[in-house]
Amino acid sequence: MFHARTATRSYRPPGAPVTPAARTTPAALAIAAALTVGFLAFSVGTADGTPLGENEVPRLTIAGTTVTPHDNKPVPRVRITVVPESTVTFTDVDGDFLVAWSGREGWITLIPEERARDGSEWCKSIVLREHPPVVQDVITLDLGLITVMPRAQIGYTQVPTAPPSHPRPGLLRVQGPEPGEPDTCRMQVSYATDLWGRITRVEVSGGDQPPLGLKDAIFSWIRSVPWTVAAETPCNSPEPFKAREWMNYAWADSAWVQIPGLDLQGRPRPRSSVPQGR
Secondary structure: OOOOOOOOOOOOOOOOEEOHHHOOOHHHHHHHHHHHHHHHHHHOEEOOOOOOOHHHOOOEEEEEEEEOOOOOOEOOOOEEEEEOOOEEEEOOOOOEEEEEEOOOOEEEEEEOOOOOOOOOOOOEEEEEOOOOOOOOOOEEEEEEEEEOOOOOOOOOOOOOEOOOOOOOOOEEOOOOOOOOOOOEEEEEEEEEEOOOOOEEEEEEEEEOOOOHHHHHHHHHHHHHOOOEOOOEEEOOOOOOEEEEEEEEEEEEOOEEEEOOOOOOOOOOOOOOOOOOOO
16 A cells, blocks of 8 residues: 555655656655556546546646644545646545546645535645646646645635736826826725636726826726635635735826825725635
8 A cells, every 4th residue: 555645755846746756766766656546547547437548647646644733633534626627536545546637727636525514515725737748757746735625614814915026017007097187096906817817807906096007007007916725725716816905096197106105094994804814
């Protein structure tokens, strides 16, 4: 039986690919071959139980171990589904699983046998970023320990974060206010991303109605940011990551200049998000 949590191997962070070069001993090669061929042939198929077709030969393997929070006890019989391939497998008595993956962008869902407190299925997703095509041996993506907690509510940091390399623009050289229009703008912007941090929605949700040039410039900045998002989310969330921010600018001769610390007393404030970990 394969024990992902206790097998002797060099350290690598969760999500790091295991390349063929890392398998240095004949025993390791034999174990890898047996796992890849035997385990996958036994437990992996499509959602309707049919084997993978000739054009869907697995190029990669995803490995992981489902555990309980705090004490890291194994959680067996967790249903693992790879999306969009609809490949399905289950964790063994030690919480370990191996499942074939094409390397395409997608995600896996994890549904344990134990139901949530309200009797519904407890489910969470882990994002899979596209992996380059495999040209030689099988490559394993090790997700490490994955917490499964059906008796607890799923909660994660669901607010996208801009990296330091993409700060909010301090100066926007776009068209200024028309005669008679205010030379300051305090607007609230609402936006959302998909599982990979790509913007799916951006709109003005409160405050002043901005001049068209200023609004377009701010929207363009939001869409250009490579937003950082969590790898795990609750399943079937229409907007897995979203946020609201106040954008405060004033016209200064030839550009809109960001103004920090404006007094927003009396204005509606966005609901705060409580950061929660994996």
